[in-house]
Amino acid sequence: MRKLYQFHGGIHPPSNKSQSTRTAIAQAPLPAKLTIPFHQHAGETAKPVVKIGDHVLKGQMIGLPDGFVSSAVHASASGTIAAIDMQLIAHPSGLPNLCATLIPDGKDEWIELNPVADYRSYSPIEFQQALRMAGVVGLGGAAFPSDVKLAIHKQKIKTLILNGAECEPYITCDDMLMRERAEGIVRGAEMLRFMLDANEVLYGIEDNKPEAISALQQAITASGGVIQPNKRHEVVSIPTIYPGGSAKQLIRVLTGLEVPSGKLPTDISVQCFNVATAYTVHRAIDFGEPLLSRIVTITGNVGHAKNYDVLIGTPINELVALSDALPDTDRYIMGGPMMGIPLPAVQVPVVKATNCVIAASKKLFPPPQPVLPCIRCTRCAEVCPADLQPQDLYWFAQSREFGRAQAFSLFDCIECGACSYVCPSHIPLVQYYRFAKSEIRAREHDKQLSDQARERHEYHELRIEREKQEKADKLKAKEKAAQAAKLSSPPPLTPEQQAEQQKLEASRAHILEVVQSTIEQTDEGAVK
């Protein structure tokens, strides 16, 4: 048995996973309309490359990656682009985003696909480009472009971790995918391992998914030539504890290493991908298929909880209709009950990050009890997987002492919600941390702007000062030149000098006079 490590804290909420794992993954029918957002991934929005009225084929790129961290977006079905405009999407802000509306023609005509015969002949750059153009992003929730995760690493990657922990209650899409499509996951994982040149692949799966664990183990055993000799793939059953599926916590459990605060897993020679992402990589390389669909769990207050293979862009209300949402359903949540977001409307489309839709009712998720003051019982600190002191962070956040909140490592909070879950005073702690973080970010942004403005102003002042100085210098130079010119002619006499000169001249005239009169007198005498 592999030695496993622990992270601090964690909780055991009721898992509620069995409801949606009773039946196999079902194919969701082609909807009448697909709404495909151009921003489904972390990073820059893809640039639309189709026009309204264009006929597109299934798998045709409609959004080109724009920027280093970006990914392509494709038509999930063949049909006509009916609109390219702002539509409501599943985002906590509730703000609309640029989307293409596609009316499928029902023919499901594929674009010509270019499978890669031997990915080992690909260079990492070519491989990354292929993933980028296939729109492959992380399917665990963050939707970070997978090609970028292959590109950036200063350290040599030793361990590739495949995240199949799926620690959030209710969600079973990865579980069902591992049960049913383990072979593809192993193939995709080996491709990622090859491109990272990692020594081993560890599949971290919580021990409440024995079927998935054995399916993957069988797939690895039966994989034959898929896995490069002397490289190891190992399925590791990890204890079920929330948030054991959070990347940093999973890395800790499997390797005993902690990703240093503010660093990436690659800085400690580890890279982490979701199992569903690995499967998508396999489809993109072995079949040339871009990311057009994903598995979505429909569960909660529904008659038939189930996992569906859903085209990206499918309106969520159509999925909900398939599962018979019960009449007392009052809202829908995308994601799990711990970290999910309430949907602004049930018509919003499924996107690459949609792992689960929970129909919620007052009975299922009762309204919160009245909030009481914090009694510093530290139940929150006991469950915090980031070893924070949530009661102190709460205090600083509510009293707007953001500097101290930062000093107490606010930004190491992963917003898993474990603290709120256990709080006996029913304080929405995570909300306070989100508030404090956004305030700090806003202030830093403001500070940046004002810094820029100040710099601009200071430069302006400097320029004016410099111009003044230059003018003054020029003036001085002119004066100097004039003076130099004057110096070359004889200098004028001072009044004293003039007086002296006059005196001298006067005495000289007097002497002359005396001499002349003497000569005249002598002449007269001599004549006489």
Place this chain on the structure above:
Amino acid sequence: MLFSPFISKPDSVSAIMFKVLLALIPGIALYVWYFGPAILVSIALASITALGTEALMLKLRNRPIAPFLKDYSALLTAWLLALSIPPLAPWWLVVVGTAFAIAIAKHLYGGLGNNLFNPAMVGYAVLIISFPAQMSHWAAPQGLAVADLNFPQQLEYIFLGILPQGLSLDAITMATPLDTLRTHLHLLEPAAQILNMPIYGHLGGQGSEMVAWGFLFGGLYLIASRIISWHIPVAFLGTLFLIAGFFHLADPRFFAPPLLHWYSGAAMLGAFFILTDPVSSPTTNKGRLIFAAGAALLTYVIRVFGGFPDGVAFATLLMNICTPLIVLYTQPPVFGKKSRTYNSEDRP
């Protein structure tokens, strides 16, 4: 419920406080068994005063009354204070102490969750400084006093201050085991001889040692049900044992054995119920150890070298002052910021 998480563990402040009250029951039961039912009268008086003062203060502060009255925190303060003062104390002593604890020590600091000091101990400190005589009239264990009062007689004394014909106060009260020890040590009697007096039992005072067992039992329940962590009780009792043991070994004639310090006075009540008040004690585990060790040291010093009958209350208050500082300097390392090596060279 607009934001995640959408689920929460079924727990509440009331449930926590209720369990603490529940954990006090064994100690109280033994108290009644050994000292008579007068303590129940004190507890009832304190409870009524606490709830009344709480409601009044909430009204003055424009806070909702019902949710706070239901949180049981005022009741807990009342019970702890009632258990800290002599059971035969006059009724107004209980009322004044409790009212002060709730109004001044709790609500003037901002109410639940904001008090810097343990309210019950503030109430106790006010009483022992203002009314030292009344605070020293401890009931003797039943059977040890010259005369035992029956319940109606106890009520008559508490509310009217009237004793049965022919009885003086000295007939029904007695110095506490800690007081007795101090007085006789001052007379240079050897400790071993003092502890042979009938007021002492096997470990502490006759009767009071059994009450201490009750609190120990209740405290273990609190640890088992994760209401409190082990850090404060273990560090408090451990440090008290070590210091008392050190002095006892150094000079057994003048220093009582460590178990006497455990089983007399408010040591057990303090270790599990008073020092563990979450609001006024540190929130870090390391901080809790330092806090409780400091409280044990102060308790011992006050008991042995100071002038008050017991040291737990003042030790608690003094350590409460240190709590914010202790918390600041005992922050545990954050995930990814530990001094642990991040070197990955030792891996395959």
